[in-house]
Amino acid sequence: xxxxxxxxxxxxxxxxxxxxxxxxxxxxxxxxxxxxILAAMFRRRSNxxxxxxxxxxxxxxxxxLLPLLAISGLFAWMIFTSHHLWAARRExxxxxxxxxxxxxxxxxxxxxxxxxxDGVYGALHxxxxxxxxxxxxxxxxxxxxxADDIVSSILMLPANRPVNLTLRSQxxxxxxxxxxxxxxxxxxxxxxxxxxxxxxxxxxYPILCTxxxxxxxxxxxxxxRVLSQMDYNRWFSARERALRAAExxx
Amino acid sequence: MTTPTSDRWxxxxxxxxxxxxxxxxxLLALAAVILGTLLSLAMRIHRIWPAYAFPWFGVPSPxxxxxxxxxxxTLMVFFVLTVVPxxxxxxxxxxxxxxxxxxxxxxxxxxxxxxxxxxxxxxxAAFAVPQGAPISGxxxxxxxxxxxxxxxxxxxxxxxxxxxxxxxxxAAMASSISFLATIFxxxxxxxxxxxxxxxxxxxxxxxxxxxxxxxxxxxxxxxLLADRHLGTSFFLPAGEVINGIRQRPGTGSPMLWLHxxxxxxxxxxxxxxxxxxxxxxxxxxxxxxxxxxxxxLMVGATLAIGFLGLxxxxxxxxxxxxxxxxxxxxxxxxxxxxxPSSAEVLTWLAMLFRGRMRLDTPMLFTxxxxxxxxxxxxxxxxxxxxxxxxxxxxxFFVVAHFHxxxxxxxxxxxxxxxxYWYPLLTGRRMNEMLGKLHFWISVIAAYGTFFxxxxxxxxxxxxxYAQLTGPVESFASLIPVERGITWSALTLAAxxxxxxxxxxxxxxxxxxxxxxxxxxxxxxxxPIAHPITSNGPYDYGPGMETEASCPQRQPSSS
Numbered sequence: 001x002x003x004x005x006x007x008x009x010x011x012x013x014x015x016x017x018x019x020x021x022x023x024x025x026x027x028x029x030x031x032x033x034x035x036x037i038l039a040a041m042f043r044r045r046s047n048x049x050x051x052x053x054x055x056x057x058x059x060x061x062x063x064x065l066l067p068l069l070a071i072s073g074l075f076a077w078m079i080f081t082s083h084h085l086w087a088a089r090r091e092x093x094x095x096x097x098x099x100x101x102x103x104x105x106x107x108x109x110x111x112x113x114x115x116x117x118d119g120v121y122g123a124l125h126x127x128x129x130x131x132x133x134x135x136x137x138x139x140x141x142x143x144x145x146x147a148d149d150i151v152s153s154i155l156m157l158p159a160n161r162p163v164n165l166t167l168r169s170q171x172x173x174x175x176x177x178x179x180x181x182x183x184x185x186x187x188x189x190x191x192x193x194x195x196x197x198x199x200x201x202x203x204x205y206p207i208l209c210t211x212x213x214x215x216x217x218x219x220x221x222x223x224x225r226v227l228s229q230m231d232y233n234r235w236f237s238a239r240e241r242a243l244r245a246a247e248x249x250x
Numbered sequence: 251m252t253t254p255t256s257d258r259w260x261x262x263x264x265x266x267x268x269x270x271x272x273x274x275x276x277l278l279a280l281a282a283v284i285l286g287t288l289l290s291l292a293m294r295i296h297r298i299w300p301a302y303a304f305p306w307f308g309v310p311s312p313x314x315x316x317x318x319x320x321x322x323x324t325l326m327v328f329f330v331l332t333v334v335p336x337x338x339x340x341x342x343x344x345x346x347x348x349x350x351x352x353x354x355x356x357x358x359x360x361x362x363x364x365x366x367x368x369x370x371x372x373x374x375a376a377f378a379v380p381q382g383a384p385i386s387g388x389x390x391x392x393x394x395x396x397x398x399x400x401x402x403x404x405x406x407x408x409x410x411x412x413x414x415x416x417x418x419x420x421a422a423m424a425s426s427i428s429f430l431a432t433i434f435x436x437x438x439x440x441x442x443x444x445x446x447x448x449x450x451x452x453x454x455x456x457x458x459x460x461x462x463x464x465x466x467x468x469x470x471x472x473x474l475l476a477d478r479h480l481g482t483s484f485f486l487p488a489g490e491v492i493n494g495i496r497q498r499p500g501t502g503s504p505m506l507w508l509h510x511x512x513x514x515x516x517x518x519x520x521x522x523x524x525x526x527x528x529x530x531x532x533x534x535x536x537x538x539x540x541x542x543x544x545x546x547l548m549v550g551a552t553l554a555i556g557f558l559g560l561x562x563x564x565x566x567x568x569x570x571x572x573x574x575x576x577x578x579x580x581x582x583x584x585x586x587x588x589x590p591s592s593a594e595v596l597t598w599l600a601m602l603f604r605g606r607m608r609l610d611t612p613m614l615f616t617x618x619x620x621x622x623x624x625x626x627x628x629x630x631x632x633x634x635x636x637x638x639x640x641x642x643x644x645x646f647f648v649v650a651h652f653h654x655x656x657x658x659x660x661x662x663x664x665x666x667x668x669x670y671w672y673p674l675l676t677g678r679r680m681n682e683m684l685g686k687l688h689f690w691i692s693v694i695a696a697y698g699t700f701f702x703x704x705x706x707x708x709x710x711x712x713x714x715y716a717q718l719t720g721p722v723e724s725f726a727s728l729i730p731v732e733r734g735i736t737w738s739a740l741t742l743a744a745x746x747x748x749x750x751x752x753x754x755x756x757x758x759x760x761x762x763x764x765x766x767x768x769x770x771x772x773x774x775x776x777p778i779a780h781p782i783t784s785n786g787p788y789d790y791g792p793g794m795e796t797e798a799s800c801p802q803r804q805p806s807s808s
Contacts, residue, residue, distance in 0.1 A: 003708050019638055026628040033599065033624045037617055040602035041609060060543055063600040064593070071592045075585045075631055082635035083578060090574035090636070107400075107493065126489040127496055138491070167571065171492045172394040173504055175569070175644055179710030182641045186570045189393055190487020190503055193571030210644040210712045212387045214394060214401040215313035218715040 005179045008201035008226060011089055012182040018082055025074065094164035094196040099157065102166040104137055105174030105187040108216030110207060111136055114150040116240070121166075122146025129170065137170070147247070150239045155207065155224040157199050158232035165195040175210030178224055186211055199226040266356035268341040269675065271363050275338035276668075278367060282329035285374075287743050289322040294736040298729065300717055313402045315716035316385035320403075321377070323388030324411070327518065328418050329370055331660045335525035336422070336460060337366065339667055340429050340453050342674070346774035347447050349438025349781040349802075354431035362425035369417035376403075376410040384408040387714065389511055392485040392504045396477050399492045409478065412471045419468035426457035426464075433457075438773070439782040445802065447772045447787040448542065451549050452528030455556030459517040459524075462560060467514035470507060477502075508570055512563035519656050520559040523623075524552060526663025527594060530616045532788070533666055534598055536770050537613035538605040541788040548597060551590035558587040568636040569643045577636035584634035588627075595624060605790075611685030612670035612768070618693045619662040625697075626655025629704070644714075647707025653700045665692075665749070672753075673767045674774060678760030684752040691745040698738030702731050766801075776803045 007016055102113040102121060115121045122145040129138035139146050157163055167176055169187035176195075177184040180203075185195050209220035227235065262270045295302055296310050303309050310318065345353050353359045376383040381402045386394045390411065398405035433446075433454055476482040477500075485507045486500025535542045542548055564572065564580030598620050607613070629651045633639050642648060665688075672680050706728050711718070718725045718732065766775040772787055783802040 003705060005710050015637065015641065019632070019641070022632050022635075022638070026632060030625055030628050033595075034621060036599055037602065037621055040607060041617065043603075043607070060600070063603075064544070064596045067596050068589070068593055071596075072589055075588055078631055078635060079582065079585055082637045083581070086574065086578065086581075086635070086637035090577070126491045126499075129491045129494055129496075131494055171490065172400055173391050175712075177644075177710075177712065179641075184569050184640050184643055186567075188487075188504055188571055189490060190500075191505065191571060208710075208712055211391070212316060212319075212385070212394065212714050215311070215316065215385065217316065218312060218717055 006201075006203075007180065007182060008199055008203060008205060009181040009183065010198040010200050011085065014085055015182050018085065022078060089196065092196075094194065095162045098162040098164035098196060100164045100166065101155065101157070102168065103155075103176055103187065105167075105169040105171075105176065105209070105213070105220075106131075106136065107171050107214050108209070108220035109136075109153065110155075110176070110209075110220070110222040112152045112155045112222075113137065114152070114236070114239075115145070116148025116150060118145055118148055120145040122149045126170075148240070148243065150236070150243060152239070153222060155222065156232060156235050157224065157226050158229045159199055159202050159226050161229070162196060162198045165197075167193045167195060172213050173211050174213045174220065175208075177208045177210040178205055179208070180205035181224065184210060199224075202226045202228060266353070266360040268345055268353045268356075268359070271360060272338050272342035273675070274363050275333055275341060275366070278363075278370060279330050279333045279338060282325045282333070282370060286322050286325035286330060287746070289318045289325070291739060291743055293318050293322065294739045296716065297718065298733050298736045310716070312716045313385050314382065316387070316714065317377075317383040317403055317407075319714055320385060320387050320390075320411070321373075321383050324373060324415075326657065327388060327522070328415070329366075329373075330664075331522035331656065332422065332518070333366065334664045334667075335523075335660065336453075336456055336521050337362070337425050339449075339525055339529070339671075340425070340457075342667075342671055343774040344429055344450065344453060345432055345436065347450055347772050348433065348436055349441055349773050349783065350432055350436035351779070352436075353428055354436050355428040358424050359428035362421040362428070365417055365421035365424070369414045369421060372410050372417065373414035376407040376414075379406040379410065381405055382407055384411045389515070390474075390507075391511075392474060392477070392507050393487070393490060393492075393497075395474060396485055397490075397492055397497055398478075399495065399497065409475070412475050412478075416468055416471040416475075419464040419471065422460050422464045423468075426460035429453055429457045430461075438780075440784050441773075441802075444545075445783060445786050447528070448531040448545075448548055448552070449525065449528040451552050452524040452526075455552050456521045456524040459521050459556050459559060463514040463517035463521070466510055470510040470514070473510075474507065505570065505572075508567045509563070512566040513560075515566060516563040517559045519652075520555055522660050523656060523663075524556065526619060526660055526667075527623075528552065529663050529667055529670075530598060530619050531594075531601075532770075532772065533612050533616040533670060534601045535788040535790060536768055537608045537610065537616075538601055539608075539790045540601065540605040541786070541790055542597070543600060544597060545786070545788070547593060551593045554590040555587060555594075558583060558590070562587055565634055565636075565639070568639045574636070581634050581636050585631060588631050588634070591627060591630075595620070595627065610669075610768070611680065611682060611689060612666045614686065614689040615662045615666035615669060618689060619659050619666060621693070622654050622659040622662060622696070625701070626651055626653070626659060630655065641710075642707060644712055645707035646703040646711050646713060649713055650700050650703035650707060653703070658696045658700065662692075665689075668753070670768065671774075672756070672760075673763030676757050676760065677763055678756055678758075679763045679767055680752050680756040680760055684748055684755075688745060688748045688752065691748075692742060695738045695742035695745065699735055699742055702735055706731055706735075771801045773802050776801060778803065 100115055104111040123140040123143040124138045125140050126138055167187045169189040174187045176187055183197055205224040207222040207224055261273055384403045384407045385401050394400045395408055473484040477485055483500025483502045485502050485504050488499045490497040531542050562584045564576055565584045568577045669680055711725050781803050785802045
């Protein structure tokens, strides 16, 4: 379907295909119904036969129950086909080798945190939040898992590796939306949720907010950059080096 | 017994007379719809001409744009799409359709209007307070709606919004209790349930939904007010930081509001559309001079929609991080409700091909309703799939869906009802030619406004954005589409002047209607003191194409 933004996610191919099929069926049903209504309006002849008592039951069955059965069948087919997609992505846990990244929504900015070499996120404390001092998430410096955490305002991901996103919010509900990854989930303050997907095609993808979050809602935008594994590794070690350098000067 | 309606009935302001209350409700809704429309036009204009300064106002700021969003939605959903089908129309005809002289619990019913009016005034006061109207949309999700610090308008403006909504809940429940009591206890002799017009069956379902759903919204509004002012934390999470400042930590969750709000919010859709569906069935029968086929199926479908409507709210929050199994379950219930809805649509389509169709204005608007209901309804089963909703949620695709299936379909039944019942109040018909002009331009402009929104939504364009440009410029290519939408919306709004002119012009100049201008069978067209009936509501049939067929009123009793 060419009018969706280009898809870069593994699950997006099946999703686009299914959405395209549903929408084309719905479009033809829409057209057929509109043609029926217009035909009825511009029909000159009255149709007395159809209303005769003896015939009405048969006409009713043909005109109503059969289409109703067909439409119910269509609905059932839609449930089966699309539930398959939902179950494969959402009714399972993230794979063990998935890359963990934490997404935090803050009025009006997205932050992305990588747990670093130890694979464990450092503790966050709301009273430590201090964006001007370089600690927008309230990372606890006392926690031994904090030191190697990388906080970024751009979401860098390697291609072809599953990602396990942890979604959270610091203030109000935000809507984390990457159109190019066919991905959307709210970030709810006080609650953590997870989202797993596999980016495939390297490139830049806009990240938007889709839940009204205050006066800067429309400009709460960020970027996802999908890189080859090698480029990703290069970016990641550069960030780690920068982190250690900052540590050393403190 | 056959004195013209206009001689028998006089409009009064302070009264328990149901028809006077209907007019008061219609005037209230008229004020709300004019304002709500102007707000939406301001949004449309700002989106395509972002530098345009509005007279006496200037260029809207981002927070003012969100205030427009909030107030447009609130005015339209509560004060137009609920007030007219669920308050004005039942007051206009419900007692008469039952053969009742007056409403049961008439003072409660009259009080409901005055509470609605106060509710509207409290809502509008939000424009006048410092920082202006709230910006959190008509769904008012906390914590944005819980803390004044979360944004401009979230202080006094938000308080006024919550008080207004709480008052509206009381009014809606009060009038629905009055309608249910009237339907159950004030029916004329012989007016069995199997002889009720489908409008009345719709009001049974929608009034039942109103008392069930609005009580929950009332509770939610009171709880949020308590969170804001009484130190409770139903909706406040722990560890809340706004703009770098630690807020009072709570032990609750915003998820509770999402569930409570949508437990109301989805039935609300049916509250506003079910009466129109009943009216559409009645008008289709009347203007094709044929009975409603499968009356029992239509009643069953109406009640099934009402009942299932209480169990589908989760489809509004598929992407909230709700348990994915819950998403699956709510997807199933949502598809289930599409089946009785489809049954009603197929019945209407089948009704179009029997008898000779008369294309008077009420019938035209009913056909427009069927057209919009199908156009918007068909995307419902697509959005009901959680896997696909996780792309389409809160994009313009959803805006297209509900503006067609709820707003346009609902408004077209409102137009149909006004053109149809106008003679009851004035003894005259509205001008046919102006009515047809109003219909054709409206239907084309409405499609021009809302159909292209599907396209913008598929491109991923989110709702509620004041501007299409920004750090991410991927939507720049949609600006021509946006421009077309705005011009269509302006046309749609402009042609409503024809309707307003027609309403006021026809009071004195309209063609005299006689007692029963549409040769209808139902009681409201032949009000007599103690009616009895042994007929169904739609006894039209072959050979009765011109005359009043077989009215529910017994010939012997008049």
